[in-house]
Amino acid sequence: MTASVFFGCTFIAFGPAISLFLFTIARDPLRVIFLIAGAFFWLVSLLLSSLVWFIAVQISNKENASVQKGLLIFGVVLSVLLQETFRFGYYKLLKRANEGLMALSQEDAMPISIRQLAYVSGLGFGFMSGAFSVVNILADSLGPGTVGIHGDSQHYFVSSAFMTMAIILLHMFWGVVFFDACEKKRWWAVVIVVLSHLLVSCLSFLNPQYEGSLIPAYVVMCVMGMWAFSSAGGSLRNLKLCLTCRDKDFLLANHRPR
Amino acid sequence: MNTSDSEEELCNERTSLMTGSPPISSYHVETGLPSSMDTQTKRRRPVTNQSNNRETHHEGVSTERDSTADSEDEELSLKYGAKHVIMLFVPVTLCMIVVIATIKSVSFYTEKGGQLIYTPFTEDTTSVGQRLLNSVLNTLIMISVIVVMTIFLVVLYKYRCYKFIHGWLILSSLMLLFWFSFLYLGEVFKTYNVAMDYPTLALVIWNFGAVGMVCIHWKGPLQLQQAYLIVISALMALVFIKYLPEWSAWVILGAISVYDLIAVLCPKGPLRMLVETAQERNEPIFPALIYSSAMIWMVGMTEQSAVQQPSHQERNSDEEVGQSHHDNTEDNRNVVVPETEVHGTQSRTSSAEELEEERGIKLGLGDFIFYSVLVGKASATASGDWNTTLACFVAILIGLCLTLLLLAIFKKALPALPISITFGLVFYFSTDNLVRPFMDNLATHQFYI
Numbered sequence: 001m002t003a004s005v006f007f008g009c010t011f012i013a014f015g016p017a018i019s020l021f022l023f024t025i026a027r028d029p030l031r032v033i034f035l036i037a038g039a040f041f042w043l044v045s046l047l048l049s050s051l052v053w054f055i056a057v058q059i060s061n062k063e064n065a066s067v068q069k070g071l072l073i074f075g076v077v078l079s080v081l082l083q084e085t086f087r088f089g090y091y092k093l094l095k096r097a098n099e100g101l102m103a104l105s106q107e108d109a110m111p112i113s114i115r116q117l118a119y120v121s122g123l124g125f126g127f128m129s130g131a132f133s134v135v136n137i138l139a140d141s142l143g144p145g146t147v148g149i150h151g152d153s154q155h156y157f158v159s160s161a162f163m164t165m166a167i168i169l170l171h172m173f174w175g176v177v178f179f180d181a182c183e184k185k186r187w188w189a190v191v192i193v194v195l196s197h198l199l200v201s202c203l204s205f206l207n208p209q210y211e212g213s214l215i216p217a218y219v220v221m222c223v224m225g226m227w228a229f230s231s232a233g234g235s236l237r238n239l240k241l242c243l244t245c246r247d248k249d250f251l252l253a254n255h256r257p258r
Numbered sequence: 259m260n261t262s263d264s265e266e267e268l269c270n271e272r273t274s275l276m277t278g279s280p281p282i283s284s285y286h287v288e289t290g291l292p293s294s295m296d297t298q299t300k301r302r303r304p305v306t307n308q309s310n311n312r313e314t315h316h317e318g319v320s321t322e323r324d325s326t327a328d329s330e331d332e333e334l335s336l337k338y339g340a341k342h343v344i345m346l347f348v349p350v351t352l353c354m355i356v357v358i359a360t361i362k363s364v365s366f367y368t369e370k371g372g373q374l375i376y377t378p379f380t381e382d383t384t385s386v387g388q389r390l391l392n393s394v395l396n397t398l399i400m401i402s403v404i405v406v407m408t409i410f411l412v413v414l415y416k417y418r419c420y421k422f423i424h425g426w427l428i429l430s431s432l433m434l435l436f437w438f439s440f441l442y443l444g445e446v447f448k449t450y451n452v453a454m455d456y457p458t459l460a461l462v463i464w465n466f467g468a469v470g471m472v473c474i475h476w477k478g479p480l481q482l483q484q485a486y487l488i489v490i491s492a493l494m495a496l497v498f499i500k501y502l503p504e505w506s507a508w509v510i511l512g513a514i515s516v517y518d519l520i521a522v523l524c525p526k527g528p529l530r531m532l533v534e535t536a537q538e539r540n541e542p543i544f545p546a547l548i549y550s551s552a553m554i555w556m557v558g559m560t561e562q563s564a565v566q567q568p569s570h571q572e573r574n575s576d577e578e579v580g581q582s583h584h585d586n587t588e589d590n591r592n593v594v595v596p597e598t599e600v601h602g603t604q605s606r607t608s609s610a611e612e613l614e615e616e617r618g619i620k621l622g623l624g625d626f627i628f629y630s631v632l633v634g635k636a637s638a639t640a641s642g643d644w645n646t647t648l649a650c651f652v653a654i655l656i657g658l659c660l661t662l663l664l665l666a667i668f669k670k671a672l673p674a675l676p677i678s679i680t681f682g683l684v685f686y687f688s689t690d691n692l693v694r695p696f697m698d699n700l701a702t703h704q705f706y707i
Contacts, residue, residue: 029340032347033659040656043649046707047688050696057695072699079707128652132697133706135644156704163706200706207704 001141001157009141009161013134017127017168024119030112031120038090038124038175045086046132049079073205080201083125084194087175090121091182114179115232122175126168134164153208163204166217170200173224180231196220342619343662345551347655349488350621350629354651356492357499357630361638366445367500368638374501376400381503393505397513400506404514408521408528416535427546431474431490435467438493474546487549491623495630499638507635511628511679518673533671549626552618619662625674629654632682640690645697649689653681 025031053075061067094117098110137160148154174193181189200220206212229239241247361367373380376399379392414423440463447454470490473483502510521527536543633650640646657678665672700707 029344033340033343036347036652036655036659039652043652043685046693046696047685049707050692051688053696054692068699069703072703072705075696076700076705076707083707128648129707131648132645132693133701135648136697137701139644160704163704167706204704204706 001145005157006138006141009157010138012161013130013164016165020123034117034120035124038121039128041086041090042083042125042128045082049075049082052078076201080197084197087178091179114183118176118179122172125175126171129171130164130168134160159210159214162214166221170221170224173228176228177231339666343659346619346621346658349484349549350626353488353492353626353630354633357495357634358637358647360496361634364445364449367496371500373503376403377502377506381505389505393509396506397509400510401513401517412528412532415532428475431471431546434490434493435470436463439466442493484549487623491626492630495627495634498631499634504639511632512683515676515679518675522671522673547623548620549623550618550620621674628675629678632679636686645694646686646689649685650682653685654678657681
């Protein structure tokens, strides 16, 4: 496979995430730390779910292909549930840490707001999830080979890249909505987040019928994006003001000294 | 090929996070900085009183204001603390990236090419038990060499044999900067089939080495010094990755974390004694074995003088360090020192200029080396490939973050290896054996979690 496939797929998969990181997170050390901590939490959830899956595989019949596939599906569902559990756990940890910090400093304002934490932790989850899904595939795309020589889909790399981009952005949106829902104790919203994550993962079972998995995943991503935007305080009015550079608060807040 | 002692020396002295224990440190405990950041951890190298003053001053920002501004100070300290964590994340990440890039591209460092004299037992044995036994024996020998070197260094330091230490240090840096970089360049050229003539190579190596010696042992721009320290840590780590047999490497990593813990925290531990002696004598740690992340800026003074001053101050105290090649680097490198270099400015500011400080943190080069060895070994030998490398990378960074958090809480020298290496080892073995088959199966079917 060519270098253009490698670079193209890398930028498709990680482009939005890296640009988000560079423009909004890289300058603030606290955000970077919480991003890496979020990635760590995702990693631990993956570890636990792999452990359960591994044990299940060891005690099962390894010859039977359908049993193995069933176990894999079970593994996926379990992993999604564990990821959301760890997201909740991370939320609890951040709340407690913030409360501790505030109690000690006797101050009203926290150095980083819970909304920023939601965004950053969601992106951390997304980075790690995307990296684990796609980095090995990208590394393989640099080497020799023919895609789909045995009759599989020719669009393996590109579809993986697009799916990864969707997953990364979805994790970020899920993070924002999840934390906001936990803050306002709207448990139905939490359930919807978990269900949408399950939906996107289960849609991937339809691969390589990419119309069935990619398009609905992007639809879910747009819906979640709009929901996250509105729960973070955005509205059509805000958006219009921002895009036409008439939002005075935004301009003032982002004014950089010359 | 048997490498020389300098590698071990480098390893011994360089693993610790150091903080000075300023007399006013109690203030900081009361302000109760819960975040990880403001403190420094102490490891193998004791932070001298210079860092005491620095630390005092460093934390003094928050303690010396009145109560009404306490909340501002808390936030400032938290932000400063986070900044220090990032100031350590960046060089550790860079070192790991250099090591991983080399491992992945230059096949020399993954080929078997003999073993160090410190690991004489071979791992090409018939049975698993024999291999395990050999690796444990190798570890015992290596660790005992390190312990002996460290104690030798402490003895030398106590009896003020500064010249000996200094000479030793210079010798080990010479070897790293000239010989190892020459070998490294040679392998890179071989990999990419670059034609290179000896005169050009000699010129390049000479310049690289000479500037490196000047930067590390004398004065130089801070960023250049940092870059050189990262490069020599990466070179050392690559040597270890090549010449340590596989199982021995993992056992050694585990053992050295335990040793680090003991050496820094036990009252009679060599590194702790080193730290305390340095503190009593009010001397800073040798910069050749410690990565420092900040310097003092003085308003109204030229940049050059500001840059040189801190390094100059530190260099003076460098002469104390220098037992064996190995010990020096290892012991020194395992220390993370908080660095507020007010000391330097105090000695030369006579006018009423405003002092704008950029406080920093110091991490021993041994930490860099062992983190990179872990990640490099993971990238070289893991069948899970990039997933394992990524997992180890994140684990090490989180371990470092937690260590700095503990540093903020305890405000005394702490070892920087144990938490990170433990996380790294746990994640390496679990990712390679549990996560890899799972992710491979998912990728085959293109399932996404």
